Amino acid sequence: MGNKEQTFQKIIEVAYVMFAEKGFEKTSLAMIAAEVGISKPAIYYYFQSKDQLITYLFDELYKVIQQDVAVDYKELSRVNFKEELLELGYKSIEAQGKDPYFNKIFNQYVLLAARDESYKKQLVELETSFLTSFVEVLQYGVELGVLEDTPTIEAKAQMLALVYDNIGNFMLTGNQLDYRAIWKEAVHSVIQGGEDGNKR
Amino acid sequence: MGNKEQTFQKIIEVAYVMFAEKGFEKTSLAMIAAEVGISKPAIYYYFQSKDQLITYLFDELYKVIQQDVAVDYKELSRVNFKEELLELGYKSIEAQGKDPYFNKIFNQYVLLAARDESYKKQLVELETSFLTSFVEVLQYGVELGVLEDTPTIEAKAQMLALVYDNIGNFMLTGNQLDYRAIWKEAVHSVIQGGEDGNKR
DNA sequence: GTCTATACCGTGATAGAC
DNA sequence: GTCTATCACGGTATAGAC
Numbered sequence: 001m002g003n004k005e006q007t008f009q010k011i012i013e014v015a016y017v018m019f020a021e022k023g024f025e026k027t028s029l030a031m032i033a034a035e036v037g038i039s040k041p042a043i044y045y046y047f048q049s050k051d052q053l054i055t056y057l058f059d060e061l062y063k064v065i066q067q068d069v070a071v072d073y074k075e076l077s078r079v080n081f082k083e084e085l086l087e088l089g090y091k092s093i094e095a096q097g098k099d100p101y102f103n104k105i106f107n108q109y110v111l112l113a114a115r116d117e118s119y120k121k122q123l124v125e126l127e128t129s130f131l132t133s134f135v136e137v138l139q140y141g142v143e144l145g146v147l148e149d150t151p152t153i154e155a156k157a158q159m160l161a162l163v164y165d166n167i168g169n170f171m172l173t174g175n176q177l178d179y180r181a182i183w184k185e186a187v188h189s190v191i192q193g194g195e196d197g198n199k200r
Numbered sequence: 201m202g203n204k205e206q207t208f209q210k211i212i213e214v215a216y217v218m219f220a221e222k223g224f225e226k227t228s229l230a231m232i233a234a235e236v237g238i239s240k241p242a243i244y245y246y247f248q249s250k251d252q253l254i255t256y257l258f259d260e261l262y263k264v265i266q267q268d269v270a271v272d273y274k275e276l277s278r279v280n281f282k283e284e285l286l287e288l289g290y291k292s293i294e295a296q297g298k299d300p301y302f303n304k305i306f307n308q309y310v311l312l313a314a315r316d317e318s319y320k321k322q323l324v325e326l327e328t329s330f331l332t333s334f335v336e337v338l339q340y341g342v343e344l345g346v347l348e349d350t351p352t353i354e355a356k357a358q359m360l361a362l363v364y365d366n367i368g369n370f371m372l373t374g375n376q377l378d379y380r381a382i383w384k385e386a387v388h389s390v391i392q393g394g395e396d397g398n399k400r
Numbered sequence: 401g402t403c404t405a406t407a408c409c410g411t412g413a414t415a416g417a418c
Numbered sequence: 419g420t421c422t423a424t425c426a427c428g429g430t431a432t433a434g435a436c
Binding site: 203204207238239240241242245246 | 419
Binding site: 028029030040041044049050 | 427428429430431432
């Protein structure tokens with residue numbers, strides 16, 4: 001309703017897209033203001049500084065990611081555990097093509113985190129819950145009986161998570177690989193069971 | 201010898217460190233000049249622009265990485281193939297702590313590549329030879345007879361490469377994980393052979 | 401309460417003197 | 419080969435219009 005809400009929202013949306021496309025530093029407040037249709041200092045009515053606008057966007061992303069990262073695994077079933085885990089990766093690979101903004105902007109925050117403690121703290125939190133959810137998935141697989149309960153189950157899960165995550169990074173650089181095959185290999189290596197026998 | 205050589209070299213060294221520590225955009229030419237002990241416009245005698253200085257540093261990195269990426273694998277032997285492959289990863293993990301500059305600066309180029317075609321081109325080249333060398337390692341393992349020759353050997357190698365690479369990224373964010381265990385798991389999953397039997 | 405006009409200083413960049 | 423002077427543009431602060 002309020003004009004204020006509208007302007008605020010528009011600044012955020014415009015900033016998100018421009019930051020993703022051109023990067024934080026090459027996107028000036030004047031450009032954002034022009035696109036929104038206000039004057040440059042007007043942004044300072046809503047945000048104390050450019051840095052604060054950048055931080056605000058990160059906090060928004062932070063919330064979204066936290067939710068996205070946590071859920072899914074309870075829906076995995078005993079019968080098709082492996083296939084469903086594969087599907088999780090395939091979906092992510094496809095989503096990558098759909099929202100090119102997300103990874104471009106997220107990677108910039110990774111960079112900032114290398115020099116800014118508060119970003120660093122939040123990023124490590126995200127990574128931790130990201131990794132944790134993979135551990136939970138595999139432990140769930142153990143519960144279901146489709147996975148052996150080895151002492152290295154945590155390392156296995158983290159390896160899987162690193163592959164999952166880095167597929168996104170490589171896609172970002174435009175490298176054309178058979179990502180589905182890579183993901184399949186990773187899942188397969190963690191769950192040698194399935195159709196193969198894995199008795200000792 | 202020449203003063204020219206000296207100044208040039210000093211600019212490069214100072215810029216490399218400052219770019220890594222503060223980032224490209226937050227490092228001004230004035231700061232570099234002050235640290236080198238010259239005036240700001242003097243830098244323009246050696247470089248046409250700030251961007252060109254950044255590009256020059258990348259070209260240097262590019263050469264170094266190309267060499268680092270290509271070599272090693274011929275030294276792997278039949279008897280200790282797995283252990284030596286493990287050692288390769290361990291060394292990289294340790295090196296990460298030694299040269300904090302490298303990854304910080306390299307990641308910035310990854311970001312630039314998302315918006316700049318020429319960086320993108322070179323980066324994809326580096327990634328490609330990086331991935332290729334992992335494929336070669338595993339194919340060498342097949343030759344040695346320590347690895348089965350499966351059709352998925354390429355995907356296996358790329359998976360291994362993604363893990364190897366992303367360990368570096370996660371270390372950068374300051375996340376404290378048992379990276380050696382993760383690497384061990386990755387290598388193990390690719391070479392189930394070794395002491396285990398893997399007959400079908 | 402919502403914004404514009406204006407001015408300040410630091411930045412990358414250029415021209416020209418020494 | 420290096421500096422001084424100068425420029426346009428960037429983020430930022432404030433005064434004040436409505």
